[in-house]
Amino acid sequence: MLTMIVRRLLLAIPTIIAITALLFFSVTTILGSPAGMMLGQDASTDAIAALNARYGFDRPAIMQYGAWIAGAIQGDFGRSFTTQQSVARAIADCIPVTLEMTLWSILLATTAAVILNTIPVARRALAGATTAVNLIGITVPNFMLGISLIFLFSVWLGWLPSTGWAPWSDGVAEHLKRIIMPVLTLSAYYFGVFSIVYRAEYRDVAQRMFIQVARAKGLSEWMVAFKHALPNAILPVITFVGITIGQLTGGAVVTETVFSMPGTGRLFVSAIAGHDFPVMLAIGMLIVTGVILMNLLADIAYTIVNPQIRFD
Amino acid sequence: MIEPHKLLGVRDLSVRFATEAGPVLAVDRVSFDIARGETLALVGESGSGKSTAALSLMGLLGAAGGATLSGRIDLRLKNGSTHDINRLSARELRRVRGNEMAMIFQDPMSSLNPVYTIESQICEAIILHQKTAWPAARRRALELLHSLGIPNPEKCMTSFPHQLSGGMRQRVMIAVALSCEPRLLIADEPTTALDVTIQAQIIELLKRVQSWTGMAILFITHNLGLVAELGGRVIVMYAGRVVEQGKVAEVFSHPCMPYTQALLRSLPRLRRARAPRQRLQAIPGNVPSAVDRPAGCAFHPRCGFAAKGMCDTRLPALEDCGGGHLAACLRWRDIASGKAA
Structure with missing residues (x-):
């Protein structure tokens, strides 16, 4: 190991x-x-x-x-051509925003995708609804969904501020108000991907003999689904989560732009627009490092979930 | 209701599946009893409905979906009451499964969940049904593994399934099945996936376990050699119906139904009583498709004794051909007396 x-x-x-x-x-x-x-x-x-x-x-x-x-x-990525600010500093300011948004979105998307596709009754009864949400999450572009949410919750209902960012230091309520819509937008896409991957694997696992054995022991359908099928079906989702967290900016670019959040995604977009190549290079390196590290973490998580997988 | 010494009484059990090719009658009005401590072998080719019948005894067909069951499956519980498995609620059924009767399956390689230790998989059923705490369940599991001849039970408990051989896994599956002391063990081709030497060990083990616990075994197999080894009674199934049943010794020495005769002739034997250079006889043709069963006796297209206008129109009922040995053949008397061509 x-x-x-x-x-x-x-x-x-x-x-x-x-x-x-x-x-x-x-x-x-x-x-x-x-x-x-x-x-x-x-x-x-x-x-x-x-x-x-x-x-x-x-x-x-x-x-x-x-x-x-x-x-x-040595952590010195030079200075931005456009702002003359230290690149390392600029990125360090952006990472917490993107990281927090991505983690919440992945947590929400994974939990929803796994639970909705595991609950015995819901699996059949909600199959149509889950498929519809999957399709919406994957096919509707993030900016459309984001703008629709802004229209609904900010313009129409007036419940949430449309854009901007408030750090935790501005108060929990203020912080959550700003982060709910970006998280919903981003998780819709992740939900679609995770749900499809998980469901395909679950269908496979449900055919395996040990599921029938679990039923023959007298376990309830809930126990069969959550205790015996889930841990075997979740492996591909872990890979996807790893890659997604590693990409960080990948999914966040559009969402951060729509909601004007000061994250790495938006920094990347403005760097490209301003031909600010020290920033582009630094974010590029961040993405590469992130993907590699998260792939490694996903592989380690594999060995924890499935004892059959061992590295030596 | 069933007689006091009986454990299980199956009456007119039919199982229908709705498939794309049309409705399929996988099990057709099957009836049999199992007495306490008895061994009953259910023999047939694949597609004869023997596994479907076994799964319906456990109430496990509903889970697969698309199956309609009719008939009665009366089981006497440990507390003495009798219940029809077909009419139990899902919750009541779960109390029966694993507790009153347990099942071991064909493929020990995939019967154990790869992500849990052997210990947790054996203890699971004990904790569920006997409401015991983990230490007591663990002691019981260890004791079981020990008595099932598993070397180093302590180490086996903490192993994961992929660390064990096929024979060991089937022993573990037997431990899982025995964990709550069921009175009926359904063994669905438990040795098919194993090496021949391991097969014999598992059969010996099951017989030994039966002698300590006094549980009844319903053994499902296509292997007539195993049936002879097990003893007890045998039921031969063909195309979803029971075609012959009786004591193993009786059925094997005087088979009445041409299908059983053909099955026995297709077995290789050392020191054959008849002509020394006789070839093994295969049964001509194939098992009929479940969607399109022949009219009359389902075996008539493959049967050398089939009579036109009789076997292809009339469905034979089970008849007693002496001493509780039943066979479903319209011509069994002619065949037995050598009058049939």
Whole structure:
């Protein structure tokens, strides 16, 4: 187990270097000279040259990447081109917002997907409704759902503020009011994905012999479903949860933009819009690292849920 | 109601399934009794309805859905009262399952839940039915594993199913089934998935267990060799119906129904009494599809004695051909006296 973890972590290093290098070179070649972008089209060649020299853009790309990765390892991702703020600082401010929203959404989506698809009676009676919610969650774009929620709860009913963010320090009620709609929006999509994955696996598990054996012991349908079928059907959901948490910004980009939340997703969008490549690179690296780490955690969780799976 | 010495009385049990190909009569008016401590073997090819009949005794067919049951399944409970399994509520049925009667299944590899230890899977039923606490249930489980000849029971208790061999898993399944001291054990092809040497061990074990506990065993199998080894009584099923029943020794030495005769002829035997170079005789044709059963006797298209205008139109009832040995054949007298062609 420990050797597996160490091996996977060591393997993560070249993966991170390769992917960030790919990001670095594609961003610098596709977007062109950062100095040109920062100073605008009318800038004099002298001014561009001066800026290039100041930031080191006149050096070969490989040197620039070397300098960047050396800094990144020490937690120094440089300064944003647009705000001149420290990138590490900007991201550190955004992560709690995105992380909290994502975790709540995943918790809600997983619980709902697993419970609704496990309850013996509900499984059959609510099958139509669950499928409908699945389809809505997956097919309706996040921004549509978000805007619809804003329309319903903010414009029409006036219960919740439409956009913005309030940290915990502003009070629990204020915080929850701002986070409910983004969480609902984001979890609708996750619910759709988790529910489909879980249901397919559950159907398989329900055919297995030990389910019949559990019934033959005299256990109730609830016990059969929750104690015997659930732990065997939940494995693929764990993988999906791991990948989803790792992606962080992936699902959050649209939701954060719709609800103007100061999270990593929105930071990523504005970085792209402003050609702010230190920020783009830093978030790119964050996503890669996140996915790798969460995959590892998901694999460890596998061994806890299913004793048949062992790493050696 | 059933006679006092009987444990189980099945009367006119029929099971219908609604399938896409139309309604299927998987079990057709089957009746039999099981006395206390008796061994009854239910023999038939796959598709003969023997497993369906067994599952309906446990009330487990409803869970699969799509099945309609009729007839009575009277079971005498430990407290002396008699109940019709077909008319019990889901809650009452759960008190019977695992407690009054238990079942072991064909495939020990998939009969145990891979995520729980052996200990928790044996103790589960004990705690459920006997309302005991964990330490007492654990002691009982250990005792069971020990008596079932499992080496190092302590270690087995904390093992997960995938750490055990097939034979060990079937022993564990027997421990699960015996945990609440049921008076009827239904064994649905318990040795089919095992190696031949392990098969014999499991059969020996079941016979030994029966001698201590005095429980009755309903043994479902397609293997006539096992039936001979088990002894007791045998019921032969064909296409959802009982075609012959009686004491194993009697049925094996004087089979009355041509199907049973054919089954016995298809078995290899050392030191055959007849011609030494005789080939094994396979039964021609296949088991009829459950959707499209032949009229009259379901076996007539494959039967060498079938008479036109008789076997293909009239459904034979079970008749006593001597000493409680029953057979469902219109021509059994002709066949027995050698008059049939």
